[in-house]
Amino acid sequence: xxxxxxxxxxxxxxxxxxxxxxxxxxxxxxxxxxxxxxxxxxxxxxxxxxxxxxxxxxxxxxxxxxxxxxxxxxxxxxxxxxxxxxxxxxxxxxxxxxxxxxxxxxxxxxxxxxxxxxxxxxxxxxxxxxxxxxxxxxxxxxxxxxxxxxxxxxxxxxxxxxxxxxxxxxxxxxxxxxxxxxxxxxxxxxxxxxxxxxxxxxxxxxxxxxxxxxxxxxxxxxxxxxxxxxxxxxxxxxxxxxxxxxxxxxxxxxxxxxxxxxxxxxxxxxxxxxxxxxxxxxxxxxxxxxxxxxxxxxxxxxxxxxxxxxxxxxxxxxxxxxxxxxxxxxxxxxxxxxxxxxxxxxxxxxxxxxxxxxxxxxxxxxxxxxxxxxxxxxxxxxxxxxxxxxxxxxxxxxxxxxxxxxxxxxxxxxxxxxxxxxxxxxxxxxxxxxxxxxxxxxxxxxxxxxxxxxxxxxxxxxxxxxxxxxxxxxxxxxxxxxxxxxxxxxxxxxxxxxxxxxxxxxxx
Ligand code: NAD
Numbered sequence: 001x002x003x004x005x006x007x008x009x010x011x012x013x014x015x016x017x018x019x020x021x022x023x024x025x026x027x028x029x030x031x032x033x034x035x036x037x038x039x040x041x042x043x044x045x046x047x048x049x050x051x052x053x054x055x056x057x058x059x060x061x062x063x064x065x066x067x068x069x070x071x072x073x074x075x076x077x078x079x080x081x082x083x084x085x086x087x088x089x090x091x092x093x094x095x096x097x098x099x100x101x102x103x104x105x106x107x108x109x110x111x112x113x114x115x116x117x118x119x120x121x122x123x124x125x126x127x128x129x130x131x132x133x134x135x136x137x138x139x140x141x142x143x144x145x146x147x148x149x150x151x152x153x154x155x156x157x158x159x160x161x162x163x164x165x166x167x168x169x170x171x172x173x174x175x176x177x178x179x180x181x182x183x184x185x186x187x188x189x190x191x192x193x194x195x196x197x198x199x200x201x202x203x204x205x206x207x208x209x210x211x212x213x214x215x216x217x218x219x220x221x222x223x224x225x226x227x228x229x230x231x232x233x234x235x236x237x238x239x240x241x242x243x244x245x246x247x248x249x250x251x252x253x254x255x256x257x258x259x260x261x262x263x264x265x266x267x268x269x270x271x272x273x274x275x276x277x278x279x280x281x282x283x284x285x286x287x288x289x290x291x292x293x294x295x296x297x298x299x300x301x302x303x304x305x306x307x308x309x310x311x312x313x314x315x316x317x318x319x320x321x322x323x324x325x326x327x328x329x330x331x332x333x334x335x336x337x338x339x340x341x342x343x344x345x346x347x348x349x350x351x352x353x354x355x356x357x358x359x360x361x362x363x364x365x366x367x368x369x370x371x372x373x374x375x376x377x378x379x380x381x382x383x384x385x386x387x388x389x390x391x392x393x394x395x396x397x398x399x400x401x402x403x404x405x406x407x408x409x410x411x412x413x414x415x416x417x418x419x420x421x422x423x424x425x426x427x428x429x430x431x432x433x434x435x436x437x438x439x440x441x442x443x444x445x446x447x448x449x450x451x452x453x454x455x456x457x458x459x460x461x462x463x464x465x466x467x468x469x470x471x472x473x474x475x476x477x478x479x480x481x482x483x484x485x486x487x488x489x490x491x492x493x494x495x496x497x498x499x500x501x502x503x504x505x506x507x508x
Pocket of ligand 1: 154155156157158159163181182183184212213214217218232233234235237238255256257258288289388390416455457461
């Protein structure tokens with residue numbers, strides 16, 4: 001069993017047909033503790049043959065699992081939910097250890113994941129079909145939902161528990177079998193949530209885990225037995241997986257990167273807006289697809305906003321996150337990410353913006369730490385405004401009015417989320433209607449994806465038709481069957497007669 005103190009020699013196992021096995025690959029990656037900058041485990045970069053092995057396991061479990069009554073499939077999730085609740089704190093420590101986010105952030109992500117498990121417990125109601133009686137004379141039509149088959153989930157590093165749990169609870173209760181290919185940067189949490197699902201009674205082959213990079217992913221996506229692919233990660237990979245998957249005839253939902261705008265109107269309560277904005281920008285060290293990375297100050301409030309933000313961010317406690325609740329922001333995921341994120345401060349200055357708060361700081365130890373940064377006087381065409389930084393760097397753009405703020409938002413090629421802080425209902429309504437993003441916050445800093453609603457990313461933040469979570473997830477993980485039925489009267493055309501009264505007497 002993996003615990004939150006996985007030792008430096010831990011080789012991360014594969015879950016193949018209900019058994020935890022060691023990979024035979026010759027290629028391995030390092031798993032880090034980002035708070036300390038130390039290696040805590042080795043993750044196999046599995047071969048195409050190993051990928052094919054787990055697909056075979058998932059395929060052989062499919063017939064029996066899809067024929068298992070949906071109520072029993074849902075009961076697996078009721079048991080799983082209890083185990084997740086019981087193990088929540090240990091699981092949070094494990095996420096914090098391999099990801100670096102604060103313990104409070106780790107607990108919050110597990111909570112969001114548990115909500116999807118709770119949603120999946122209700123699938124017996126959600127998966128029901130519909131009937132059109134007597135659609136034509138004596139013909140009834142009905143629609144049933146059937147599982148799609150073997151489903152694949154490829155997930156990013158930034159939510160090691162929640163993003164996998166966006167997918168497999170729904171897929172499995174819909175009657176599919178599932179293969180998870182977690183991020184090779186955070187595989188320990190995936191293994192632990194797999195252990196708990198096995199403990200809850202998940203039959204062998206119904207849920208499998210394989211690790212790796214492009215070689216493994218390509219083998220999985222192109223395998224003829226894989227029917228559906230759910231992906232969450234960066235936009236270039238989302239685009240490529242969508243193309244490869246759909247060309248291979250699979251249904252694909254691929255959520256990509258983001259650049260979320262946060263508009264502050266002059267009538268907003270600035271103190272409340274600053275706090276919400278700082279939390280939206282610097283929470284999880286800015287490594288959230290719903291992080292606000294551009295603040296648009298409307299009207300005369302720009303200077304006051306920047307001052308408030310710098311003041312708030314300067315007071316944030318930044319440091320290693322393990323074994324403490326006394327930290328507001330932890331490290332980023334890798335040394336290379338720390339350097340890449342910090343480089344945007346020079347890029348911004350080079351393009352004419354002003355670094356109002358420089359987060360490059362000295363820390364004790366080797367953790368991948370940065371403090372929050374605020375960049376002022378940004379223009380919409382600058383690289384800091386157009387590229388996903390995915391770190392604790394907030395850019396401030398000044399706009400004269402709401403129309404200009406919305407126009408700046410339209411400049412973005414992404415469309416995950418956008419928020420407005422205002423006390424004016426008309427401004428809120430205009431923003432809601434005209435913003436080119438799928439998730440809108442009105443006086444809500446992070447309009448977070450929730451289990452009961454689809455996560456409706458737009459533009460280059462999403463490729464596909466059916467989004468992850470909510471009813472769209474039920475549509476994605478099922479395929480429909482329409483049946484037309486006509487039954488004939490046993491004695492020919494005697495419409496109106498009771499079949500039983502008009503039964504001919506038996507010949508003796
Ligand atoms: P990533 O795209 O690098 O990796 C995501 C997954 O794809 C990982 O499992 C990785 O192993 C795999 N992968 C990487 N390169 C691949 C390739 N060339 N071929 C096949 N598979 C490949 O993303 P990341 O760095 O782990 O996560 C951060 C990104 O995820 C950010 O862009 C963030 O905005 C995005 N994200 C989006 C959402 C959303 O719902 N829209 C949610 C969370 C994160």
